[in-house]
Amino acid sequence: MSSEDVSLQPSSSPGGPVSREEMYAEVWRLPMTKIADHHRVSSSFLARVCTRMNVPRPPRGHWVKLANEIPSPQPPLPESGPGDLQVWRRGDALGAVSRPVPKAPVPRKIKPEQLRISRSRRHPVVVGAYEVFEQGRVIDQGFLKPGRQRLVDVVVTKPQLEPALKLANQLFLKLEAAGHRVMFAPSDRTYARASFDEHEHPPKKPRPRYPALWSPSKPTVVFVGTVAIGMTLFEMTEELEARYIDGKYVPTSKIPSQQMRRLSPTWNWSTRMDFATGRLCIRAFSPYPWTDWSQSWKESKQGSLRGQLDEIVQQLTDAAPVIARLVEEAEEHARIRQQEGMEQIRRREERERIRLQNEAKEQAKTDLLSAIKHWDDIKRIQAFFSDAENSVSNLPEAARCIAMDKLAQARELVGELDPLKALLEWKGPRER
Structure with missing residues (x-):
């Protein structure tokens, strides 16, 4: 093979492993x-x-x-980001990647000029979400429940869909401008979406909700360094006194006084129901297992969160070291639990080994005593036949013939007598 032919061959081994750097070099040197x-x-x-x-x-x-x-032009290889595959081998599942240890960057103060964004730009996580949400079915309190689950984590009613997506888009773009990557949670490790109570003032005792609010298949996360922070944007609800009018519950405060006077107290009574407020809440949470951290920013009036986005970006940046420390502690506790679990398994296996060993000894002893008894029985039977044959020899011929015939029948009935057979068939404790 000529040197030219060699240069036209990939440098990596067939089937891998191939690193990111090697793959980048190959795809820009040879056709796919x-x-x-x-x-x-x-x-x-x-x-x-x-x-x-x-x-x-x-x-x-x-x-x-x-x-x-x-x-x-050949673009440079971008820096490895969260969820990026580092090494590939043929046969590997593309979802299986190395599990990075979350690490927060050095704390820094983000300058306001860094967070200037284009109002016309749309973040990829938000693109196409409006049409899917708008076509979703409407459940209690007017919340939208789209048919797809791989969507930005927004839980709102139809009137608040557009404002919520605009707010999410602005927040995501500002986070990206600050150097933080916003995306659907990758598959490099387990990221869980934290549950939340949509009430503006959550009750002391959580109430089950049916049907449940929509939830995405993957949480929406922002990576500060390699630390993931989950984000949910939802519309809050409040409990109000209501009346059942024309097939639906209406807040008493929204019923005109003249209509209230016409309502019959016999056929129409008041109750308390949850209603969407039209005010939004941004909730950040730790998506890592066994870590408990969350922070919320609530609108006091519609649209008030737009002026807090810069502050929210800074607070999320500052929260990364806290979450990283919680993850480190959780993984250390998980490691200790794993060691304790392995030690418990080892002890259980040791107890089982000792139990089986003792059981084998007892069974071997029982079988040995049975073999000894069988030996004694055979010796006793053999002694009987030997003595009988000696005694028969002294009988008259006619009686001797009868006795010998009887002994032959007895031997045939008893069968083969081999005292060593029982000993050879016996199994010691180490053979069990």
């Missing part, structure tokens, strides 16, 4: 089809691998331009 053939996968699958590794690929027409000596 050649690299895919080298690793014995399809080019479309290799494209998915590059996406999971956050490795930029040459655009369409790149190799044609190079063949015609036309420049085609």
Whole structure:
């Protein structure tokens, strides 16, 4: 093989392992089809691998331009982000990636000029969400429940859908401007969406809700460094006195006084019901298991949160070291629990081993005593036949023939007498 042929071959081993850096170098040196053939996968699958590794690929027409000596720019390899695949091997599931240890960046004060954003720009997490939410069914209190679950974590009524998505979009863009990545939770580890009470003033005793509010399949998270912080934007509810009018409950405060006077106290009575307030709440939480941290920002009046977004970005940035410490403590406790669990298993297995060992000894002893008894029985029977044969020899011929015939029948009835057979069939404790 010539040196030119060697240079046109991928440098990595067929099937991997291939690091991000190696994959980046290969896809910009050789066409995807050649690299895919080298690793014995399809080019479309290799494209998915590059996406999971956050490795930029040459655009369409790149190799044609190079063949015609036309420049085609090559972007640099971006820094590895949360959830990015670090090493790939053929046969690996693309969801399985190395589990990074959350680490917060050095605390810093974010300057207001850093958080200036374009009002027309839309964050990828929010793009397309309005149409899906709008087509969702409406449940109690008017909350929307879309058919899809891979959506931005927004729980609101239809009138507040547009304001909520605009608020989420502004917050996400400001977080990105501060250097924090907003995305759906990746698959590098377990990220759980924390439950919440939508009441503006949660009752002392939580009440079950049916049907349940919509929840996404993956939480929406912002990465401050490599520390994930979950975010939910929801519309709050409040408990009000209500009357049942024309097939629905209406807050008493919204019923005109003239209509109230016409209501019959016999057929219409007041009760207390939950109603959407039209005011939003941004709730941040730790998505890591066994960590309890959350913080909420509530609107005192509609639209008041828009003026607090810069402050919220700073507070989320400051919260990252707190969450990182909680995760470290939780993982240490999990490690201790795992060690304790393994020690319990070891002790249980040791107890079981000793029990089986003692059981084997007892059974071996019982079987040995049985073999000894069987030996004694055989010796006693053999002694009987030996004495009988000696005694028969002294009888007259006619009686001796009868006695010998009887002894033959007796031997046939008793069968083979081998005292060593029982000993050879016996199993000692170490054989069990």
